[in-house]
Amino acid sequence: MKPSDLVSFIPMGDVSDSGHWMTKRTKPLKSVRQGFTPFANGDVLFAKITPCMENGKGAHVVGLANGVGFGSTEFHVLRPKPEADARFIFHHTQHRALRSAAEAAMTGSAGQKRVPTEFFHKRKVYAPDKEEQSRIADILDTLDTQIQKTEALIAKLAKIKEGLLHDLLTRGIDQNGQLRPGPDQAPDFYKTSAIGLIPKEWHLGTISDYVHPKEGIKPGPFGSSITKSIYRRSGYKIYGQEQVIRADHTFGDYYIDQTKYSELADFSVQPFDLLISLVGTIGKVLIIPETHEKGVINPRLMRLRPNKHVCDPEFLGQLLTSSFFTRKLIALAGGGTMPVINKRIIQDVTLPLIPISEQIQIRSRLLCLLGRLESEEALLAKSRAQKSGLMDDLLTGKVRVTPLLKDVV
Incomplete structure (x- = not known):
């Protein structure tokens, strides 16, 4: 060469x-x-x-x-x-x-x-003859291809979701249940605001306008209030970043007893509360469902309690995880390589105030797409588990590929 x-x-x-x-x-x-x-x-x-x-x-x-x-x-x-x-x-x-x-x-x-x-x-x-090696590789390649296609579809759906969320949070849904035409198509539907053009029916505000007037924004307790010395194997759950980042309220096994729970009652969670991470991986949000373990938030979280008269909790969760919101949050965060947010920063982010009836329609639109996304993610997890199991069987000789292929035929 x-x-x-x-x-x-x-x-x-x-x-x-x-x-x-x-x-x-x-x-x-x-x-x-x-x-x-x-x-x-x-x-x-x-x-x-x-x-x-x-x-x-x-x-x-x-x-x-x-x-x-x-x-x-x-x-x-x-x-x-x-x-x-x-x-x-x-x-x-x-x-x-x-x-x-x-x-x-x-x-x-x-x-x-x-x-x-x-x-x-x-x-x-394990090393059988070349023909059997090739057949084993073909089976695992087939699963690999399925996994790659599912991963690509999930990535595509995630982009579609972000695009749809952007449209819904800037254009909203009209009285006919349709996405409003854009400002270039219908300029009379919009007005100028500090965050750009928004529908005339909307106003501007902050998180404070969406949450309970007294209990709406609650940062976690001081670090000295929750330490490993008070952990128990059962009792009342301590909700931390692990649950929020995983979007799984059931994860984790840190608990406190009744006495400590009573002391930290101001930091307890209830159905439809939103928990948001404050340090490092900021901007992640978890919605507490109706069926949950009683517990309190740790110092790395903030609890947002929606005002049900003006806010749909599922909509607020989508709003807080949108790039529209998280970009602003990150820009305001301090801490250098370890970004940190607090109550003041949360309240400084300007948001569109959308009528609750329209919030519910926006949430319904998103749930259809999220259902498809969750279905594909479940399929991906199943395919990965199937591949892992087959690798354990085929690459060790526990299951011989020749009779396996005959059964398929």
Whole structure:
């Protein structure tokens, strides 16, 4: 090859945690042939350094420019022998059992631990004949394709949701239950405001206008009020960022007793309260359902209690998680690399005040799309679990693929 010929270039960031080569970039051979790891079409890349290895980074590389590639020095390169199927090897490198064993074999200091080359010489794996390897790889590839398609659909639906939410929060729904035409189509429907054009029926305000006049905004108690020393195995739940970030009120097992709960009664939660994270991962929101464990918020949360006369809680939750709101929140937050918000910052964000009847219509529109999104996310979780189970069976020889395929036929 000439020094000016293009070859594929794959830094660590160009492979995904699910083992896919994402960004296809090229560089002249002369710029990468020193200081990078070389590989060829059909090779399998395996991240050697923590935490990339534990996260599953790697790829089976095909379609390399001029059949050649260079990449991160933190890749191990596995080249299949003639009697081995490359995809079968790739799936072995993605198997959680191999990754766990590789983690245990790492050497080096914390933060710089790596999987040594000797690991692959010593690691024993199930290796049937090439035909059966190929059939195993085909089955797992089929599931991989389904998973990738579902992931792509979820990403598309998420973008559609964000676009729809933006339209609903800037244009709203008219008396006929239809999305209002935009200002360029119907300028008479809108008026100028501090946040841009808004429907004439709307006003401007803040979170305070949506929540209970007395109990509406409640930051968590001081840190000294809730410490590990008061944790119990049962009792009244402590709601923290873990529940909010996961959007799961059932997660976690930190509790306090009756006495402490009574002391912290001002910080208790009730149905339809909204909990918002204040530190680090800010702007995440959790709505407390009717069926929930009694408990209190910890110091990293703020409780918002909607005023049911002027606010639909589900609508307010969507408003607070919209990019419209979170962008403003992040801009006002302090703390540098660890952004922090407080009651004043929450109250400083200007919001459109939308009639409750219109809020309910907006929420209904969004719920249809959210239902589709949740359905696809459930399908994705099911497919990943199915693939994991099949890998445990097929890559260890617990289930032989030949009779399995005969049953399908």
